[in-house]
Amino acid sequence: MNTRPLGRSGLRIAPVVFGANVFGWTVDNPTASRLLDRFVDGGLNAIDTADVYSRWVTGNKGGESETMIGHWLKASSARRDQVVLITKVGMMPAPDGKGLSAKNIAVRVEESLRRLQTDRIDLYLSHRPDAGTPIEETLRAYESLIQAGKVRAVGSSNATPQTLREALDASAVKKLPRYEVEQPEYNLCERGKFEGSLRDLCIAEGLGVIVYYSLASGFLSGKYRSKADLKGRARAAGVEKHINERGMRILAALDAVAKAHGAKPAEVALAWLIAREGVTAPIASATSVDQVDSLVRAAQLKLSAEEIRSLTDASG
Numbered sequence: 001m002n003t004r005p006l007g008r009s010g011l012r013i014a015p016v017v018f019g020a021n022v023f024g025w026t027v028d029n030p031t032a033s034r035l036l037d038r039f040v041d042g043g044l045n046a047i048d049t050a051d052v053y054s055r056w057v058t059g060n061k062g063g064e065s066e067t068m069i070g071h072w073l074k075a076s077s078a079r080r081d082q083v084v085l086i087t088k089v090g091m092m093p094a095p096d097g098k099g100l101s102a103k104n105i106a107v108r109v110e111e112s113l114r115r116l117q118t119d120r121i122d123l124y125l126s127h128r129p130d131a132g133t134p135i136e137e138t139l140r141a142y143e144s145l146i147q148a149g150k151v152r153a154v155g156s157s158n159a160t161p162q163t164l165r166e167a168l169d170a171s172a173v174k175k176l177p178r179y180e181v182e183q184p185e186y187n188l189c190e191r192g193k194f195e196g197s198l199r200d201l202c203i204a205e206g207l208g209v210i211v212y213y214s215l216a217s218g219f220l221s222g223k224y225r226s227k228a229d230l231k232g233r234a235r236a237a238g239v240e241k242h243i244n245e246r247g248m249r250i251l252a253a254l255d256a257v258a259k260a261h262g263a264k265p266a267e268v269a270l271a272w273l274i275a276r277e278g279v280t281a282p283i284a285s286a287t288s289v290d291q292v293d294s295l296v297r298a299a300q301l302k303l304s305a306e307e308i309r310s311l312t313d314a315s316g
Contacts, residue, residue: 024064
């Protein structure tokens, strides 16, 4: 499997990242291990989680996803060197309300390392900007973690062009660790949050970009084509907004390209992202081995310029 660099971090990842937000939500512990085994055996190597996953599930406290990944890593220690482990900090409730304060980061990283049952996090992301904490304080906290060998590289998620620019400038002026990766929302249905000034900044600064909601909460899988299809579905709230004329136009374009390749619509949607300027890799979740195999196929699917254009036009 070909790999791509994550900014200037020295890390390289295959072009599809496993989204482990489903662990502790719609995937239990034994299934999580089977999915991760299949994912790595298929030639893919990056796993994305966060300390807050999956706190939104009734009875959960957060950390369930990291804990399941940790069980998998403990069961096969050789797996640790095969994967790029990505987790995030800043969205778990903090006593002072400052998710990216030095004090909170110091506490949360130890919790993540313990749950993940590892001595290092390959890529540690600020889950969202924290207006209450000076960016220099956050970057100095990351500097300490990098010097201690607990973190290899850092990045951000949900940044605006302004907050990302501020962070990059602070790194340059203060000679602090640089955000090497940005993680924005981006897919055929939602293009505005990345395309434009944020993408331009990431390209100009040589940042890696790992995009989330790559399948628009599952809508781009083609499974949901009417509101009736959403009944009892865990992601119904995130999908319903796409069931409209534009959404159906996008699905029709996906269907046409998928048919030409003998592929699934979700695979085509991911391949479109992989081919987009500035994107290193999309994140996609899986709840079954068949879905993991589909992720592997998506990473290998090559679309023609005409096919890419037809999808881009349909989503315009």
